[in-house]
Amino acid sequence: MTIKFPSRLIFSAFSLALLAGCGDKTTDTSENKQDSTVAGRTPVAMTAPKLEDTFKAEIDALSAHPQVKEAFQFIEDYDEQTIKTLIALTEIEAPPYKEKNRSDKYLSLLKEAGADSVWQDEVWNAFGLVKGTKRGKVLAFCAHLDTVFPEGTDTHVQQSGDTLKAPGISDDTRGLAILITIMKAIRKAGIQPENDILFIGNVGEEGQGDLRGAKYLFGPNGPKIDAFISVDGSGHESVTNQALGSHRYRITFEGPGGHSWGAFGLGNPHHALGRAITYFTDEADKFTRSGPKTNYNVGVISGGTSVNSIPFESIMEVDMRSESPESLVKVDTILQRAVRKALADQNKLKRHGPDLTVKIEMIGDRPSGEHPESMAIVQRGIAATQFVGGRPTLRRGSTDSNIPISKGIPAITIGGGGMGRNAHSLDEYFINKDGVLGIKRALLIVLAEVGIDDEMRIESR
Numbered sequence: 001m002t003i004k005f006p007s008r009l010i011f012s013a014f015s016l017a018l019l020a021g022c023g024d025k026t027t028d029t030s031e032n033k034q035d036s037t038v039a040g041r042t043p044v045a046m047t048a049p050k051l052e053d054t055f056k057a058e059i060d061a062l063s064a065h066p067q068v069k070e071a072f073q074f075i076e077d078y079d080e081q082t083i084k085t086l087i088a089l090t091e092i093e094a095p096p097y098k099e100k101n102r103s104d105k106y107l108s109l110l111k112e113a114g115a116d117s118v119w120q121d122e123v124w125n126a127f128g129l130v131k132g133t134k135r136g137k138v139l140a141f142c143a144h145l146d147t148v149f150p151e152g153t154d155t156h157v158q159q160s161g162d163t164l165k166a167p168g169i170s171d172d173t174r175g176l177a178i179l180i181t182i183m184k185a186i187r188k189a190g191i192q193p194e195n196d197i198l199f200i201g202n203v204g205e206e207g208q209g210d211l212r213g214a215k216y217l218f219g220p221n222g223p224k225i226d227a228f229i230s231v232d233g234s235g236h237e238s239v240t241n242q243a244l245g246s247h248r249y250r251i252t253f254e255g256p257g258g259h260s261w262g263a264f265g266l267g268n269p270h271h272a273l274g275r276a277i278t279y280f281t282d283e284a285d286k287f288t289r290s291g292p293k294t295n296y297n298v299g300v301i302s303g304g305t306s307v308n309s310i311p312f313e314s315i316m317e318v319d320m321r322s323e324s325p326e327s328l329v330k331v332d333t334i335l336q337r338a339v340r341k342a343l344a345d346q347n348k349l350k351r352h353g354p355d356l357t358v359k360i361e362m363i364g365d366r367p368s369g370e371h372p373e374s375m376a377i378v379q380r381g382i383a384a385t386q387f388v389g390g391r392p393t394l395r396r397g398s399t400d401s402n403i404p405i406s407k408g409i410p411a412i413t414i415g416g417g418g419m420g421r422n423a424h425s426l427d428e429y430f431i432n433k434d435g436v437l438g439i440k441r442a443l444l445i446v447l448a449e450v451g452i453d454d455e456m457r458i459e460s461r
């Protein structure tokens with residue numbers, strides 16, 4: 001993917017690499033042509049997933065429910081306003097670790113949409129609770145506040161015809177906007193859920209954030225969550241039920257450094273790094289030739305000051321991903337072993353001075369895992385997709401759902417409807433083509449998860 005940035009923005013090789021790689025999304029451009037739920041996810045089930053009769057019946061019954069029909073009508077009537085919300089939110093910058101302004105605005109939208117209570121946590125995840133009558137189970141319904149774009153990026157939305165162009169407009173401001181519309185639809189139609197729906201605008205989904213918002217939600221200070229749906233990007237056909245895990249490291253070999261002639265014989269960090277890459281890639285190549293799909297990539301190398309200086313440091317950044325948690329651990333072990341061996345071997349060649357040392361920092365850790373096609377939340381995703389006329393596909397991706405999926409908590413990621421393209425680039429755009437289908441699909445899945453309390457019909461607000 002080509003990423004163009006305004007010339008006034010200056011990037012380090014590192015931040016650029018993170019931005020470019022921040023897909024954390026598997027790359028398959030063919031997928032972008034059909035459904036860009038989460039920019040560039042690899043379709044894993046090309047045959048249609050199996051829908052069980054009970055879940056089809058459940059979604060059919062829900063969609064025939066008079067209040068749900070009212071909610072559908074509201075979603076259609078409100079569509080212009082949904083787009084206005086999308087534009088307003090897109091124009092509030094939300095760079096990694098700097099989501100507070102957007103979080104504050106989102107909190108006010110959640111309140112205005114009719115949440116029973118709203119609050120923020122200490123990482124600036126924004127919450128709006130719609131209470132259920134039974135209050136047994138809590139469904140977290142999320143979209144991420146952050147974008148991959150650094151501070152100073154022009155987020156002004158340019159409209160030409162039906163195309164809305166701005167960085168972050170689809171990934172994931174579209175998700176944020178439809179959550180607001182769905183809360184309003186529930187309120188306007190007087191739908192009383194049986195269980196709680198916790199609407200969340202969460203921080204830190206993208207590369208640099210390393211899912212920190214979702215990690216906080218499922219950490220010791222997070223709320224009770226029994227099921228999780230994240231809306232990420234556009235489209236109304238894919239259901240991500242499989243989490244692609246990744247480990248990322250920054251590895252720094254260090255030594256005293258000196259003149260290449262005068263200090264010759266000192267340990268050379270670049271030489272150690274070169275060895276580490278050779279040892280690592282030789283073994284990793286053998287390991288990844290078979291078994292679950294696993295990759296490895298040295299994406300950045302840096303260090304050194306001049307051609308006639310022994311460098312004092314040599315740095316590489318490494319990304320590894322796998323469909324299988326075991327394979328991810330294994331390829332990680334291969335890296336660690338290669339680094340230790342390179343250090344020891346290079347130190348044997350040193351003729352004087354102190355030993356080289358190495359620092360290994362983990363800069364990314366996303367767990368993997370998957371939920372079976374038969375799990376209720378996955379079935380509801382398939383059924384609702386079919387109901388709105390889409391062709392459901394199950395996918396593997398790296399999204400906020402990685403965290404609950406890895407913990408065995410029911411979770412899926414879906415698109416927010418419409419058509420988004422060029423995610424993570426300044427040329428990102430969104431077209432509101434059949435956008436309401438994605439909103440209706442999300443509403444159906446949410447209501448199937450929490451249930452409607454028919455005894456407690458409430459008057460429209």
Ligand SMILES: [Zn+2]
Nearest residue numbers: 171172232233
């Ligand atoms: Zn996203």
